Amino acid sequence: MALRVYNTLTRTKEPFQTVAPGKVGMYVCGPTVYSNSHIGHMVGPVIFDTVKRYLAYLGYKVSWVVNITDVDDKLIVQAQKDGTTVKDLAERVTADYLDCLKALNVTGIDHMPRATEHIGDIIAINQGLIDKGFAYASGGDVYFDVSKADSYGKLSHRDPEELQAGARIEPSSLKRNPGDFALWKASKPGEPSWESPWGPGRPGWHIECSAMSLKILGQHFDIHGGGLDLVFPHHENELVQSESFTGVPFASYWMHNGLLTREGRKISKSDPDTIVLMADLLGEYEPDAIRLLLLSSHYRRPIDYGPTRLAEIARSLQTFHHAFDRFEELTGERFDALEAPTRRHDREGDESAEVKEHRRGFLDAMDDDFNTGGAVGELFEIVRILNRTAAGLTPDSPSHELIEYRAGMTALKELSNLLGLFGKLPDKKQAGGDALTGDLMSLLIELRARLRKEKHYALADEIRNRLTGLGVVLEDGPEGTRWRVEPKR
RNA sequence: GGCGCCGUAGCCAAGUGGUAAGGCAGAGGUCUGCAAAACCUCCACCCCCGGUUCGAAUCCGGGCGGCGCCUCCA
Structure with missing residues (x-):
C-alpha cells in the first residue's frame, strides 16, 4: 500500500506526491508565546513529529518548520499584566514550549523561526500584495482585500459572500470590505513596532506564517498542518495571501488535527479547570503516556483526556516495560539500545511469521493517512507474541530461538520508534x-x-x-x- | 442559519461492502505457598427507521443524539 493523506482542501484522502522528488517541506503553525504550554499545544507537535518520522522512514528528506509567533496583541496585553516586556515574555514562554517538546520526544523540528526575525519579509509581502492590487494601505494599516481573490474560501469551503455577511464590522474600521483582514497594523505608543512604508507598525496575525513558510520552504511546499480550529480564518487567510503574492499554489496538502477536550469540556482560557500546564502534567505522568494518549486514535478525531484516561494509558504502557525487562534478562540487551532499521524495508528479518504479519499491519495503518490508532493496536499484538515467546525461553535457549525473539523485539523497536515511543526508558x-x-x-x-x-x-x-x-x-x-x-x- | 465532524462492548478505540483489531476494567483458567507478571479463554443484536446489494458497522435517504468552526482559540 502506498501512503495516502487526507487533504482539507479536497476533503479526500489523496495519494501522497511531493513537489520535488524525495523531498518534503512541512510547515506547522506553532504557538503564540504568551502563556506556558498546556497539553493542547502539544497535539500538533506530537502528531506532526510522528508524520515526519514516518515520511523519513519512507525515505523522504523532510524539512519541518514550526514557527514561534512572538509579537501579537495577546503578548502585549500579557506583558503589561506581568510588568515585563514582550521580548522577555516571549523568551520565557518559548523556553517552556521547548522543554515540553523535548520531554515528549518531539525531535524532528528543523526550523523554528520567530516572527520578529522576519519583519523584513513580512513588509515585502505587504508591498507585493499592494503592488498586485490585492491589498491596500489605510490609515497606517494594510488590509488584504478579499473581494480581489476569487478563490477565497476554498480551504474552509465557505462562500465568500457569507463570510462577508457574517463578518464583524467595527465602527472605526478602515476596511473596504468587512471580511478584509489586517496584514499590517499601525502600532500605538508603547507597543512593539517596526518602521514600514506605512509608518511604524507590526504584523497582522496571519502574515507571519506566510512570510516564514515561503522563506524557508519556498513558494510551493508539501504539507501545511495545524489544529482544526485554525482552518478558518487563519489558514484560509494565509492561503489566499500567499497564493496572491506568489501566483503559484501554496501547500499541496493541508492536514488538520482534532482538538482536545478535558473530561468533555473544551480547553479554554475562560474555563480555568480545563487548563493544566504541561509542566504539571509531566510531573505526574510519564511522557510516553501523554504521547500514547495523543496517538491512540486517529489524528483528525477529537480526543478527550483526564486523570482516569491517563492512568489507564500508563497502565497499558506497563505491558511494554515488563516485556523490555524480560528481554534484558534473557539477552542482556536493553531494548532502547537495540539498533532498528530507520528506513522502510520490505525484505523481512528473522522475526516470526506472526510478528511479520503485524508489522505489515502497522505499516498499512500508517500508510492510510497516518492511522496511529490502528498502528498502536498492532504494537500490542506484537508485544503479546513476544511475551508468549519469552515465556518459553531461558538465556541458554537454542540460539535460533533467541535470534527470532530478538528480531521480533527489533521489529517492535523499529515500529515504536515511528511513533516516538520508548525512546528513553528509565533505567x-x-x-x-x-x-x-x-x-x-x-x-x-x-x-x-x-x-x-x-x-x-x-x-x-x-x-x-x-x-x-x-x-x-x-x-x-x-x-x-x-x-x-x-x-x- | 451556513460549513463540517462524530455516534462500534462498562470506558477508550481500529475497521469505510464479505459477516467485528487492540487497550483499560471484569470473569474463568495455567503458573505460584500466596501475590505479581505473563500466557490462554470469555465478554458487541456496530444510535434508530427505511433503501441499494447475493451480502452493510461500512453505500444512499430520513430521524434522534453529541461536538467543532463561522474574524485573532493549538
Whole structure:
C-alpha cells in the first residue's frame, strides 16, 4: 500500500506526491508565546513529529518548520499584566514550549523561526500584495482585500459572500470590505513596532506564517498542518495571501488535527479547570503516556483526556516495560539500545511469521493517512507474541530461538520508534538510586528467600507488601525474585 | 442559519461492502505457598427507521443524539 493523506482542501484522502522528488517541506503553525504550554499545544507537535518520522522512514528528506509567533496583541496585553516586556515574555514562554517538546520526544523540528526575525519579509509581502492590487494601505494599516481573490474560501469551503455577511464590522474600521483582514497594523505608543512604508507598525496575525513558510520552504511546499480550529480564518487567510503574492499554489496538502477536550469540556482560557500546564502534567505522568494518549486514535478525531484516561494509558504502557525487562534478562540487551532499521524495508528479518504479519499491519495503518490508532493496536499484538515467546525461553535457549525473539523485539523497536515511543526508558535497576540500592535489594531478597524456604510466609509477605508501599515491586519467579521501581502513575 | 465532524462492548478505540483489531476494567483458567507478571479463554443484536446489494458497522435517504468552526482559540 502506498501512503495516502487526507487533504482539507479536497476533503479526500489523496495519494501522497511531493513537489520535488524525495523531498518534503512541512510547515506547522506553532504557538503564540504568551502563556506556558498546556497539553493542547502539544497535539500538533506530537502528531506532526510522528508524520515526519514516518515520511523519513519512507525515505523522504523532510524539512519541518514550526514557527514561534512572538509579537501579537495577546503578548502585549500579557506583558503589561506581568510588568515585563514582550521580548522577555516571549523568551520565557518559548523556553517552556521547548522543554515540553523535548520531554515528549518531539525531535524532528528543523526550523523554528520567530516572527520578529522576519519583519523584513513580512513588509515585502505587504508591498507585493499592494503592488498586485490585492491589498491596500489605510490609515497606517494594510488590509488584504478579499473581494480581489476569487478563490477565497476554498480551504474552509465557505462562500465568500457569507463570510462577508457574517463578518464583524467595527465602527472605526478602515476596511473596504468587512471580511478584509489586517496584514499590517499601525502600532500605538508603547507597543512593539517596526518602521514600514506605512509608518511604524507590526504584523497582522496571519502574515507571519506566510512570510516564514515561503522563506524557508519556498513558494510551493508539501504539507501545511495545524489544529482544526485554525482552518478558518487563519489558514484560509494565509492561503489566499500567499497564493496572491506568489501566483503559484501554496501547500499541496493541508492536514488538520482534532482538538482536545478535558473530561468533555473544551480547553479554554475562560474555563480555568480545563487548563493544566504541561509542566504539571509531566510531573505526574510519564511522557510516553501523554504521547500514547495523543496517538491512540486517529489524528483528525477529537480526543478527550483526564486523570482516569491517563492512568489507564500508563497502565497499558506497563505491558511494554515488563516485556523490555524480560528481554534484558534473557539477552542482556536493553531494548532502547537495540539498533532498528530507520528506513522502510520490505525484505523481512528473522522475526516470526506472526510478528511479520503485524508489522505489515502497522505499516498499512500508517500508510492510510497516518492511522496511529490502528498502528498502536498492532504494537500490542506484537508485544503479546513476544511475551508468549519469552515465556518459553531461558538465556541458554537454542540460539535460533533467541535470534527470532530478538528480531521480533527489533521489529517492535523499529515500529515504536515511528511513533516516538520508548525512546528513553528509565533505567529500572537504578531508578531507586545507586549501586548501593541494588546491593541492599539483593540482601533483602536473599533474606526473604530464606524466610520463604523456611515457610515463614507471613514475614516474607510483609516484606513484599511494605516494599510495594515504597514503590518497589517484587515478583517471585521460577528463576528467583526480581524487583523494580514502579514508575509514577 | 451556513460549513463540517462524530455516534462500534462498562470506558477508550481500529475497521469505510464479505459477516467485528487492540487497550483499560471484569470473569474463568495455567503458573505460584500466596501475590505479581505473563500466557490462554470469555465478554458487541456496530444510535434508530427505511433503501441499494447475493451480502452493510461500512453505500444512499430520513430521524434522534453529541461536538467543532463561522474574524485573532493549538
